[in-house]
Amino acid sequence: MQEHPPPLPSWVLPIIKPGDHVETDQAALDASIQLAYESAKNQGGPFGAILTDAENRVISVGWNRVIEASDSTAHAEIEAIRNAQIRTETHNLSKPPNVPFTLYVSCEPCVMCFGAIYWSGLTRVVAAATAQQAEAIGFDEGPVTSGMWEAAKENKGIRFEHGTPTLDPQKPLQLYHANQGEIY
Numbered sequence: 001m002q003e004h005p006p007p008l009p010s011w012v013l014p015i016i017k018p019g020d021h022v023e024t025d026q027a028a029l030d031a032s033i034q035l036a037y038e039s040a041k042n043q044g045g046p047f048g049a050i051l052t053d054a055e056n057r058v059i060s061v062g063w064n065r066v067i068e069a070s071d072s073t074a075h076a077e078i079e080a081i082r083n084a085q086i087r088t089e090t091h092n093l094s095k096p097p098n099v100p101f102t103l104y105v106s107c108e109p110c111v112m113c114f115g116a117i118y119w120s121g122l123t124r125v126v127a128a129a130t131a132q133q134a135e136a137i138g139f140d141e142g143p144v145t146s147g148m149w150e151a152a153k154e155n156k157g158i159r160f161e162h163g164t165p166t167l168d169p170q171k172p173l174q175l176y177h178a179n180q181g182e183i184y
């Protein structure tokens with residue numbers, strides 16, 4: 001029997017929730033940045049993610065819960081993927097009917113999240129901030145290379161791209177840094 005995803009905290013609901021529609025890549029990226037910003041304001045890490053289906057319907061959201069959950073794997077992307085798979089009752093997000101799934105992230109995925117994406121079945125990742133912008137405040141993205149994303153495209157049909165949000169994707173990172181948040 002599948003567990004239900006945990007209920008969303010009240011600060012998430014005004015930003016976005018499962019069942020909402022995001023009309024454009026830009027709107028989805030902006031929401032991921034808002035999630036990252038509000039997460040940083042609410043004791044979370046400054047990263048957000050939104051997973052949508054083929055109809056631009058939000059299936060799940062995620063934010064960095066590493067410290068709160070005492071879990072080094074609780075990155076935004078992994079939280080979103082896990083909750084989407086619970087909600088759709090499949091470990092494989094390449095299975096019809098609602099494919100393809102897209103993951104929108106406030107910042108480029110780290111090496112661990114690259115691995116989670118690789119095995120998830122989703123086939124498109126759109127990022128706002130660059131790895132360099134996260135590393136500029138001390139976060140470590142691990143050894144992700146462009147060759148890895150090329151292999152993901154070739155082997156699994158996963159397209160990785162940078163989008164153009166209207167919000168500044170560095171704001172959550174800067175807020176976290178200004179608040180002297182723990183770096184991990």
Ligand SMILES: [Zn+2]
Binds near residue numbers: 075076109110112113
């Ligand atoms: Zn990660």
